[in-house]
Amino acid sequence: MSPANGNYEEVEQRIRELARTALEEGRVDYFIGWTAGYNESEVIPGFVRSADRVDALVWNPLAAYNLTAFLKRKMPDPPQAKIGLAVKGCDSRTLVSLLQEELVDRERLYVVGVPCEGIVNRRAVSKVFANEVVKIEVEDDTISVTNQDGETKQLAREEYLLDHCRSCKYPNPRYFDDLAGEAVTEPEDQAPMWREIEEFEALPEAEKDRLMAEAFEKCIRCYACINACPVCYCWDNCVCRARQPKLVSQKVNAQENLMFQMVHMFHVAGRCPSCGNCDRACPVEIPLYLLHRKMNKELKEMLDFEPGIDLEQKPVFQTFDVNDPFGQH
Amino acid sequence: MAQATETATGTTASWDGEGRVKVVGILCNWCSYAGADGAGTARLRQPFDFRIVRVPCTGRIDPLHILKAFEKGADGVLVSGCHPGDCHYAEGNYYARRKLELLERMLPQLGFEPERFKYTWVSASEAQRWQQVVTEFIKGVEKLGPREGRAL
Amino acid sequence: MAKNDKRKAASSPAQAADFPGREAAARGNGEARKAPAARNPVKTGGVQSDGRRRMTIDDIRPGATIAAARNAAGNPYLPEPATVVEIVPETHNIKSFRVRFDDEAVMENFSFAPGQVGQLGIFGVGESTFAINSSPSTKEYLQFSVMRTGEVTTALHNLSVGDKVGVRAPMGCGFPVDEWKGKKILYVMGGIGSAALRATIHYTLEHRDDYEDVTIIYGARSPEDLTYKYDIDDWVERKDVNAVITIDREVPGWDKRVGFVPAVLEEEQPRPKDTIAITCGPPIMIKFVLQSLEKLQFTDDQIYTTLEKRMKCGIGICGRCNMGPRYVCVDGPVFSMTELRELPDEM
Amino acid sequence: MKFLPQDQLEAFLAHLAESAIVVAPQRDQDGVLFFQPWEAGAEVEFEQLLTRQSPKDYVFRQTETYLKFGYQMKGKAAAEEEEVGGKKSKDEPAAEEAPPAEGEEPAHEVLQVETVEDAPEQVIFGLRPCDARGYYQMDQVFGGYGGFYYDPYYMAKREATTLVALTCAQPWSTCFCTAVYGSPSGTDGVDLLLTGIEGGFTAEALTERGENLLGFGGFADVGTGQADAAQTVKDEAFAAIDPPFEIEGVPQGLRDNFEDPAWHDLQMRCISCGTCTYVCPNCYCFNITDEMVEKSGERVRTWDNCFNPGYTLETSGHNPREQKFARFRNRFSHKFWYYPEKYDSLLCSGCGRCIRYCPTKIDLREVIRTLGRPHAAEAAPAEDSEAAGVHAQTGEDL
Numbered sequence A: 001m002s003p004a005n006g007n008y009e010e011v012e013q014r015i016r017e018l019a020r021t022a023l024e025e026g027r028v029d030y031f032i033g034w035t036a037g038y039n040e041s042e043v044i045p046g047f048v049r050s051a052d053r054v055d056a057l058v059w060n061p062l063a064a065y066n067l068t069a070f071l072k073r074k075m076p077d078p079p080q081a082k083i084g085l086a087v088k089g090c091d092s093r094t095l096v097s098l099l100q101e102e103l104v105d106r107e108r109l110y111v112v113g114v115p116c117e118g119i120v121n122r123r124a125v126s127k128v129f130a131n132e133v134v135k136i137e138v139e140d141d142t143i144s145v146t147n148q149d150g151e152t153k154q155l156a157r158e159e160y161l162l163d164h165c166r167s168c169k170y171p172n173p174r175y176f177d178d179l180a181g182e183a184v185t186e187p188e189d190q191a192p193m194w195r196e197i198e199e200f201e202a203l204p205e206a207e208k209d210r211l212m213a214e215a216f217e218k219c220i221r222c223y224a225c226i227n228a229c230p231v232c233y234c235w236d237n238c239v240c241r242a243r244q245p246k247l248v249s250q251k252v253n254a255q256e257n258l259m260f261q262m263v264h265m266f267h268v269a270g271r272c273p274s275c276g277n278c279d280r281a282c283p284v285e286i287p288l289y290l291l292h293r294k295m296n297k298e299l300k301e302m303l304d305f306e307p308g309i310d311l312e313q314k315p316v317f318q319t320f321d322v323n324d325p326f327g328q329h
Numbered sequence B: 001m002a003q004a005t006e007t008a009t010g011t012t013a014s015w016d017g018e019g020r021v022k023v024v025g026i027l028c029n030w031c032s033y034a035g036a037d038g039a040g041t042a043r044l045r046q047p048f049d050f051r052i053v054r055v056p057c058t059g060r061i062d063p064l065h066i067l068k069a070f071e072k073g074a075d076g077v078l079v080s081g082c083h084p085g086d087c088h089y090a091e092g093n094y095y096a097r098r099k100l101e102l103l104e105r106m107l108p109q110l111g112f113e114p115e116r117f118k119y120t121w122v123s124a125s126e127a128q129r130w131q132q133v134v135t136e137f138i139k140g141v142e143k144l145g146p147r148e149g150r151a152l
Numbered sequence C: 001m002a003k004n005d006k007r008k009a010a011s012s013p014a015q016a017a018d019f020p021g022r023e024a025a026a027r028g029n030g031e032a033r034k035a036p037a038a039r040n041p042v043k044t045g046g047v048q049s050d051g052r053r054r055m056t057i058d059d060i061r062p063g064a065t066i067a068a069a070r071n072a073a074g075n076p077y078l079p080e081p082a083t084v085v086e087i088v089p090e091t092h093n094i095k096s097f098r099v100r101f102d103d104e105a106v107m108e109n110f111s112f113a114p115g116q117v118g119q120l121g122i123f124g125v126g127e128s129t130f131a132i133n134s135s136p137s138t139k140e141y142l143q144f145s146v147m148r149t150g151e152v153t154t155a156l157h158n159l160s161v162g163d164k165v166g167v168r169a170p171m172g173c174g175f176p177v178d179e180w181k182g183k184k185i186l187y188v189m190g191g192i193g194s195a196a197l198r199a200t201i202h203y204t205l206e207h208r209d210d211y212e213d214v215t216i217i218y219g220a221r222s223p224e225d226l227t228y229k230y231d232i233d234d235w236v237e238r239k240d241v242n243a244v245i246t247i248d249r250e251v252p253g254w255d256k257r258v259g260f261v262p263a264v265l266e267e268e269q270p271r272p273k274d275t276i277a278i279t280c281g282p283p284i285m286i287k288f289v290l291q292s293l294e295k296l297q298f299t300d301d302q303i304y305t306t307l308e309k310r311m312k313c314g315i316g317i318c319g320r321c322n323m324g325p326r327y328v329c330v331d332g333p334v335f336s337m338t339e340l341r342e343l344p345d346e347m
Numbered sequence D: 001m002k003f004l005p006q007d008q009l010e011a012f013l014a015h016l017a018e019s020a021i022v023v024a025p026q027r028d029q030d031g032v033l034f035f036q037p038w039e040a041g042a043e044v045e046f047e048q049l050l051t052r053q054s055p056k057d058y059v060f061r062q063t064e065t066y067l068k069f070g071y072q073m074k075g076k077a078a079a080e081e082e083e084v085g086g087k088k089s090k091d092e093p094a095a096e097e098a099p100p101a102e103g104e105e106p107a108h109e110v111l112q113v114e115t116v117e118d119a120p121e122q123v124i125f126g127l128r129p130c131d132a133r134g135y136y137q138m139d140q141v142f143g144g145y146g147g148f149y150y151d152p153y154y155m156a157k158r159e160a161t162t163l164v165a166l167t168c169a170q171p172w173s174t175c176f177c178t179a180v181y182g183s184p185s186g187t188d189g190v191d192l193l194l195t196g197i198e199g200g201f202t203a204e205a206l207t208e209r210g211e212n213l214l215g216f217g218g219f220a221d222v223g224t225g226q227a228d229a230a231q232t233v234k235d236e237a238f239a240a241i242d243p244p245f246e247i248e249g250v251p252q253g254l255r256d257n258f259e260d261p262a263w264h265d266l267q268m269r270c271i272s273c274g275t276c277t278y279v280c281p282n283c284y285c286f287n288i289t290d291e292m293v294e295k296s297g298e299r300v301r302t303w304d305n306c307f308n309p310g311y312t313l314e315t316s317g318h319n320p321r322e323q324k325f326a327r328f329r330n331r332f333s334h335k336f337w338y339y340p341e342k343y344d345s346l347l348c349s350g351c352g353r354c355i356r357y358c359p360t361k362i363d364l365r366e367v368i369r370t371l372g373r374p375h376a377a378e379a380a381p382a383e384d385s386e387a388a389g390v391h392a393q394t395g396e397d398l
Helices: A008-024 A051-056 A089-100 A122-128 A195-201 A205-217 A224-228 A254-268 A277-281 A288-303 B032-041 B063-071 B092-110 B127-144 C020-027 C066-073 C104-109 C151-157 C191-206 C229-237 C261-268 C283-295 C337-342 D006-019 D078-084 D129-142 D152-159 D208-213 D226-240 D250-256 D262-266 D275-279 D324-343 D353-357 D364-371 D386-394
Strands: A030-036 A043-048 A083-087 A109-113 A133-139 A142-147 A152-156 B023-028 B050-055 B076-081 B117-121 C080-089 C094-101 C117-122 C126-131 C142-147 C164-171 C184-190 C214-220 C241-247 C275-280 C303-306 C334-336 D002-005 D021-027 D033-037 D063-074 D108-115 D122-127 D161-166 D192-197 D200-205 D286-293 D296-303
Touching: A008 A030, A008 A051, A008 A083, A008 A109, A030 A051, A043 A051, A083 A089, A089 A109, A122 A133, A122 A142, A122 A152, A195 A288, A195 B092, A205 A254, A205 B092, A224 A254, A224 A277, A254 A288, A254 B063, A254 B092, A277 A288, A288 B092, B023 B032, B023 B063, B023 B127, B032 B050, B032 B076, B032 B127, B063 B076, B063 B092, B076 B092, B076 B127, B092 B117, C094 C104, C094 C151, C094 C164, C117 C142, C117 C151, C126 C142, C126 C151, C126 C164, C126 C191, C126 D286, C142 C151, C142 C191, C184 C191, C184 C261, C184 C283, C191 C214, C191 C229, C191 C275, C214 C261, C229 C241, C241 C261, C261 C283, C275 C283, C283 C303, C303 C337, C334 C337, D002 D006, D006 D021, D006 D122, D006 D200, D122 D129, D129 D152, D129 D161, D129 D324, D152 D161, D161 D208, D192 D208, D192 D226, D200 D208, D200 D226, D250 D324, D250 D364, D262 D324, D262 D364, D275 D353, D324 D364, D353 D364
Parallel strands: A030 A083, A083 A109, B023 B050, B023 B076, B076 B117, C184 C214, C184 C275, C214 C241, C275 C303, D021 D122, D122 D161, D161 D192
Antiparallel strands: A030 A043, A133 A142, A142 A152, C080 C094, C080 C164, C094 C142, C117 C126, C117 C164, C303 C334, D002 D200, D021 D033, D063 D108, D063 D296, D192 D200, D286 D296
């Protein structure tokens, strides 16, 4: 990850301009971007419906939410709203996945690409104080965190970025209509992509099993992960809540919770680029991204495939190659 | 009604399954199920602590079916279908192969020993091969013993 | 430091606790915030906001509050074991199940108000809510009619005589049959809607002298879809009942009426004076029946219906069967049109 | 009032643990604060204001198994049938084929049902007044208030539970307990209230149960100024919360605004998960299902929530709250209108967890401010509302 250019304000202005123009010209009914949350440490999804409200939109390294999650609900049923949307690099990959399966209607979509230089790991940052963090600011390579007493701590940006931002290969959107600001340089020498995964893989089976049980023991089955997931699109008809077939029971315990998460994982295999939206939505902080990244690591090794990169590519589990380099026996 | 018999590994266990492993086989109707049938007809000795689920095609199998089997107490799951290229429905097993391969690679992440899951291809005429595959697989599972108190 | 015992609610659950606002005031923490004036008196199951009383579980176990009665009766979640004694096939997808409680004393003491419902369940599958449609005077069994649609109903359809079920009954409020005394009664029902009204029809016919004219308009798609054929014959034969049986489309051999229920209702021209109309059937039928009744100048307080919602606990706790502040399971399933109009439209 | 010196805290916990399960806020492997059963030596965290989830799970279990049942073959030839895996139809007793020997039962399937009840004595230690008030408010629904049914599972646990609350010294920006008749030192439901001051905690018993806890030998009498110091902590905390809305008139407002287009507007970023309800100290809706494995199973009561699309889905396929906005509206209306109307109590204690842990930070305060005033529609005519505009244009909610 290259050091930050710190041109957040420029990009923010550009997003606002693009949204304003689109709204004024009637190209979109509403624009989905990021806006300020309940305090200055939170940035949340924001829906803007008139050009005079675009100034509510913000762009900074707290804008973690993958807004394509809002598309999965209604896009397949035309003729309905025309939607404008801002996407970061990883968000665009989920959009590409949806486009590959023709699950969103391109005709009704206006996409503003946002080059991204890494998103702050708000969860880690908020733990540097025991009491409430009320403000997070990023300037150059420093993250300043302020708590409710007004105390401020300076953190190294590099250490408090989301894990997958540190080894991000695609900081620029893979699909967009207009790009807000200039593309950032794509890193040449890759930070080790799968460090955490390899550490986990090296553990003995019993230990992995224990860690899994420990992680899923605390799942409360609120379904935030699947509802926040941009590529998990069954929405109101999730098989995890069905009685027939009964893959997952209503009982909440580590086993059922893990089974539920497996349903999520296998159902998004080949579409999920590990954007981390599920992980960040989890109210009890289960490190879901590890599972999804592991899956992507295996897909990469199996088929040299990365989800959401190429619009023309067929979804990897909806096709096959007779020469697939496995299962020949 | 306990009736002492030999397990694949030669240890004795009672008919009611106590002290034994539970192994589920998901077999395609056209090749592997016929192969297993053939092995039976030929009176080839097969381990019987093996519960077969017959499916029309391996393409029907969702990795979640396998996980569900484990969750409900299976100690091992063996999937077998037609050889690539010989699928009764032309290409079902090619799709299956990708899914099953991903599952096989993901299972260790969940704390499964690799010996607990295998997917393979056995044709209707390969009764001998079937005997060998299933015996070896169950031997592997028996060596590990039952999965108890596991996360999934 | 003022010490208020705030555990009242926990230590004596049925006792009313102070409204939280009053406590805040008593605590003397900074500014005391005022409680909002109670806009509506607290309603208890069965007594409506207008003070009218309806049949409730109170009426069945006199002299006790519902909670106390239930506690005396035991845990409201525990089904009473029962056995299927008879299965009556009604139509191609509806069967009536006659069940008896295994405990003879329970069977002996069981009574319910017409219109009340019960939870019929199979251990291992689940429970569903059905109207109790045997006559309230029948002591031999409870009858539930079940249309095969989902998981529980399919499992019920697979039962045989002698199989075990669990029953939690009675639940909810019945029809105010006592209030209707001296009035004309008009039943308008379609399809399986008859199941919810059968007990009430039996009640009014058994207490025939208490009521003026009784009219039953019952329609179904085809003769095969009519339920309770054994009852229909009786109704048609009786001189003191005006039974109008109709099917949607003419079929050979059918000697009764043809036409949709709302149309037949309008043709019958019942007079609204001193009449109570009770309707139940598919939502679309209810919608048109209500319009027809309006045309015939029935007022809201003359119209009653019984609703269904997804239910789980059946005792007003689990939260899903609400329409605004009312729960269908304890405040209903019987509602007058007047009551329904007050509630938010979440049918 | 008594005083518990800081160095006596662990001894007090250990004392409590002798006769009850002690549940206290502790960090898990990821540094997330949860209420967990306490064992000697474990580190209890009181510095962070709120745990991630309210402790309601200890009284209203997320998974409550209350019935266990099994179908078993009994009598002659049962074992043989099992062996061949024969599907012996239940209404076709084996006796017809082979009459049983004298004194031997014919084979038949027997249903065994067993009830499960479990309510160990427990102390929930270090919960905040809003959490305690959550129980207090839920007591109304589970306790049979107003003549409704009494819930034996909740109440058995509730009656075996002692609540030792801790005054909030420093409310968070999402706290709004004072707007809903609560207080950072509120006493609803609390048995013993601790207030952190220099060197330890003052302890006020509010009930007989609380009084009994003061029997622990580590308590000292309050010293000079300690009671005042505690009062200062309470007053400052109370003053630190600026009530974000006026509760009076909210039920009427929600009633008036039931059809208000602003509901569509506010729910746009809701993803319809259940996080808000599962972290909430008050939300109590549940589901009942039978879970079978082979021939034995359980009837379990599990948390459910009004955002679950299947919550109100009827077998016919009809769903009274099919659209997300209706489910969204139900949650707020239930807390501030339906529940007060039925139980004469609010169903919100102002902890603010739903705001903080919502994946998209839906703000309850904003919803109540917008829709909890009488006649919002009149204040902002529907025609002018943006939401109405979009809704009318596109006929959809996201």
